[in-house]
Amino acid sequence: MRAKTDTIAAISTPAGVGGIAVVRISGSDALAIALRHLDVDTLEPRYATYCHFADLDDVVAVYFPRGYSGEPTVEISCHGSRYIQEAVMQALVAAGARMAEAGEFTLRAFMHGRLDLSQAEAVADLIDAATPAQHLLAVSQLRGSYAQELKSLRQQLLDLTSLLELELDFSQEDVEFADRSQLKGLLSTLNTELSRLIKSFVAGNALKKGVPVAIVGAPNVGKSTLLNALLGDDRAIVSDIPGTTRDTIEETLNIEGITFRLVDTAGLRHTDDQIERLGIERSQRAIEDAQIVITVIDATTCTGNIQPVEYSGKHSITVVNKSDLAAPGHSTGHQSLIYISALTGTGIETLKHALHDCVADSEAMIQTMPLVTNIRHHEALVRVQDSLQNVQDGLDSGTPTDLVSVDLRDALYNLGTITGDVANDEILSNIFSRFCIGK
Numbered sequence: 001m002r003a004k005t006d007t008i009a010a011i012s013t014p015a016g017v018g019g020i021a022v023v024r025i026s027g028s029d030a031l032a033i034a035l036r037h038l039d040v041d042t043l044e045p046r047y048a049t050y051c052h053f054a055d056l057d058d059v060v061a062v063y064f065p066r067g068y069s070g071e072p073t074v075e076i077s078c079h080g081s082r083y084i085q086e087a088v089m090q091a092l093v094a095a096g097a098r099m100a101e102a103g104e105f106t107l108r109a110f111m112h113g114r115l116d117l118s119q120a121e122a123v124a125d126l127i128d129a130a131t132p133a134q135h136l137l138a139v140s141q142l143r144g145s146y147a148q149e150l151k152s153l154r155q156q157l158l159d160l161t162s163l164l165e166l167e168l169d170f171s172q173e174d175v176e177f178a179d180r181s182q183l184k185g186l187l188s189t190l191n192t193e194l195s196r197l198i199k200s201f202v203a204g205n206a207l208k209k210g211v212p213v214a215i216v217g218a219p220n221v222g223k224s225t226l227l228n229a230l231l232g233d234d235r236a237i238v239s240d241i242p243g244t245t246r247d248t249i250e251e252t253l254n255i256e257g258i259t260f261r262l263v264d265t266a267g268l269r270h271t272d273d274q275i276e277r278l279g280i281e282r283s284q285r286a287i288e289d290a291q292i293v294i295t296v297i298d299a300t301t302c303t304g305n306i307q308p309v310e311y312s313g314k315h316s317i318t319v320v321n322k323s324d325l326a327a328p329g330h331s332t333g334h335q336s337l338i339y340i341s342a343l344t345g346t347g348i349e350t351l352k353h354a355l356h357d358c359v360a361d362s363e364a365m366i367q368t369m370p371l372v373t374n375i376r377h378h379e380a381l382v383r384v385q386d387s388l389q390n391v392q393d394g395l396d397s398g399t400p401t402d403l404v405s406v407d408l409r410d411a412l413y414n415l416g417t418i419t420g421d422v423a424n425d426e427i428l429s430n431i432f433s434r435f436c437i438g439k
């Protein structure tokens with residue numbers, strides 16, 4: 001991706017007809033190009049000026065000497081007809097502007113140091129956010145607490161590197177210059193912070209993409225009926241024939257601002273049926289991938305004391321379904337069981353609350369500490385930690401300092417890819433091509 005310096009223009013409002021459309025021009029010639037078509041001599045910085053754009057439209061124009069992109073920027077609000085939007089763009093191009101590429105305003109903001117790369121990515125997340133949780137994650141990343149934490153990690157890495165490289169300078173004299181215990185102390189602090197960030201990805205990613213929930217149990221207990229009841233929609237086929245659901249079915253559901261990805265699965269049982277067996281394998285995978293597992297038990301077929309089913313490392317919820325058919329007095333089982341009737345809707349609200357409670361902690365976490373929500377960052381952080389492990393091993397085994405410092409450089413490089421301190425074309429075009437035009 002070239003770091004371009006020409007003047008660019010784009011319609012920043014969504015494609016199509018609207019009451020108003022906003023056209024944005026950015027670059028050193030932004031003001032001159034805008035003035036070619038406006039019937040005013042100049043635009044006072046940061047004041048809205050009502051004027052005419054050629055003989056096309058009445059517009060409001062604002063000039064920012066250093067706008068969102070970090071460059072001279074003019075924003076023109078015109079009427080949002082397709083004709084006016086296109087004509088304004090054509091006129092600007094004729095006056096010397098180039099049509100902006102996707103994300104190019106934000107790319108320039110990054111190039112001018114207004115945002116680091118993690119914040120630029122948060123801009124895209126902010127535009128995509130559809131739930132309060134997604135919005136909160138994006139806003140906190142954009143405001144920079146995460147960028148700040150990465151910066152401090154980077155500083156610590158740099159401190160480590162300079163301590164070690166100081167030693168290298170004196171390597172001829174064969175002295176161990178750096179205080180090794182100080183090095184190890186720094187390493188372990190770094191490791192603790194990295195581990196926290198890496199671990200936070202599970203919560204962060206779930207809040208962003210939807211918390212994976214598997215609905216599992218024996219055939220015919222009412223899993224698909226439960227999925228439909230939660231969604232309030234006849235999504236999955238329901239029948240009294242055991243083995244109805246053969247493949248996993250996934251749908252999203254919002255509960256109190258958090259997205260859940262509900263996966264209805266094939267009932268778990270021994271079977272000789274090839275296709276059903278494949279379905280059951282998928283059920284097992286859905287359980288592995290899930291953060292929350294809802295085990296459905298059929299009240300009409302179970303006998304004795306019902307025990308909740310626990311999956312280790314996951315939030316486990318056990319629901320006793322068909323409680324509308326169960327004999328009175330049946331609902332005296334374990335406290336943590338939730339009695340429902342997927343058919344009549346009894347207990348569905350309680351179950352939704354229980355689902356929400358499972359992630360309330362992560363939701364609260366967003367407020368207090370940065371969560372990693374981006375797989376690119378997660379991968380880079382894991383690589384940083386791997387390199388630091390090599391550094392640690394190297395120090396422990398007396399590896400020559402110059403080799404240890406290569407691993408440290410790797411760690412610095414990988415951390416830099418998150419913030420953009422190290423940014424190659426591939427990383428940049430990957431990130432910014434996902435933006436919309438005009439942002």
Ligand SMILES: Nc1nc2c(ncn2[C@@H]2O[C@H](COP(=O)(O)OP(=O)(O)OP(=O)(O)O)[C@@H](O)[C@H]2O)c(=O)[nH]1
Pocket residue numbers: 218219220221222223224225226237238239240241242243244245246265266267268321322323324325340341342343344
């Ligand atoms: N009375 C009553 N019937 C229910 C309830 N939930 C499900 N059923 C019935 O139980 C039968 C099985 O329901 P499904 O939702 O297909 O069960 P499933 O667990 O998805 O079954 P498989 O896909 O075969 O594993 C259907 O006839 C449903 O109408 C309930 O709460 N009360």
Ligand SMILES: [Mg+2]
Pocket residue numbers: 223224225236237238244245264265267
């Ligand atoms: Mg089913």
